[in-house]
Amino acid sequence: DQQVKQNSPSLSVQEGRISILNCDYTNSMFDYFLWYKKYPAEGPTFLISISSIKDKNEDGRFTVFLNKSAKHLSLHIVPSQPGDSAVYFCAATISNDYKLSFGAGTTVTVRA
Amino acid sequence: ETGVTQTPRHLVMGMTNKKSLKCEQHLGHNAMYWYKQSAKKPLELMFVYSLEERVENNSVPSRFSPECPNSSHLFLHLHTLQPEDSALYLCASSQGQGREQYFGPGTRLTVT
Numbered sequence: 001d002q003q004v005k006q007n008s009p010s011l012s013v014q015e016g017r018i019s020i021l022n023c024d025y026t027n028s029m030f031d032y033f034l035w036y037k038k039y040p041a042e043g044p045t046f047l048i049s050i051s052s053i054k055d056k057n058e059d060g061r062f063t064v065f066l067n068k069s070a071k072h073l074s075l076h077i078v079p080s081q082p083g084d085s086a087v088y089f090c091a092a093t094i095s096n097d098y099k100l101s102f103g104a105g106t107t108v109t110v111r112a
Numbered sequence: 113e114t115g116v117t118q119t120p121r122h123l124v125m126g127m128t129n130k131k132s133l134k135c136e137q138h139l140g141h142n143a144m145y146w147y148k149q150s151a152k153k154p155l156e157l158m159f160v161y162s163l164e165e166r167v168e169n170n171s172v173p174s175r176f177s178p179e180c181p182n183s184s185h186l187f188l189h190l191h192t193l194q195p196e197d198s199a200l201y202l203c204a205s206s207q208g209q210g211r212e213q214y215f216g217p218g219t220r221l222t223v224t
């Protein structure tokens with residue numbers, strides 16, 4: 001049973017515009033959420049995280065929003081750049097657990 | 113070397129072979145992980161080691177055998193694999209539970 005879902009398998013966005021990636025989760029025990037970026041033939045790279053005590057965390061061009069009541073988080077990338085073309089994974093965990101539950105990923109393509 | 117390294121990067125093996133995957137982390141972390149990523153599927157956690165002790169084993173077949181000789185090194189011993197075991201095998205490390213995990217580049221395994 002997949003507890004983290006990314007319902008959009010792909011996203012195409014023009015360079016300079018905003019990319020919005022969405023993620024939903026079902027386990028209300030999750031209290032820490034992460035986004036990873038993955039290029040082909042490489043391992044996932046940690047991008048940004050957010051604790052459940054916050055509703056927003058920003059790091060440069062990347063902002064993650066958390067809506068606990070809706071069990072939904074999103075990643076905003078602005079402005080989008082060609083190097084942002086990759087697969088983005090949403091993940092969630094519980095603070096006393098080792099396991100990260102991952103979504104299936106969203107492939108982002110940034111068009112010039 | 114920095115971060116998490118994995119060798120080999122690519123491996124082709126027959127179903128009767130025995131091989132090992134190696135992972136080394138240079139981050140001073142105390143937990144290490146093996147993940148499997150099959151095509152079109154989310155990352156699947158296979159094994160977790162904390163302070164060189166196995167703390168999680170997610171119903172992985174016995175043809176996969178992990179070994180953690182110290183907090184910096186992790187091995188995955190493979191024997192009598194099946195073609196459906198062909199996948200990207202990723203190693204990761206973290207400092208404790210419920211936080212970011214940092215991934216290596218992965219080993220692309222093909223079982224013929």
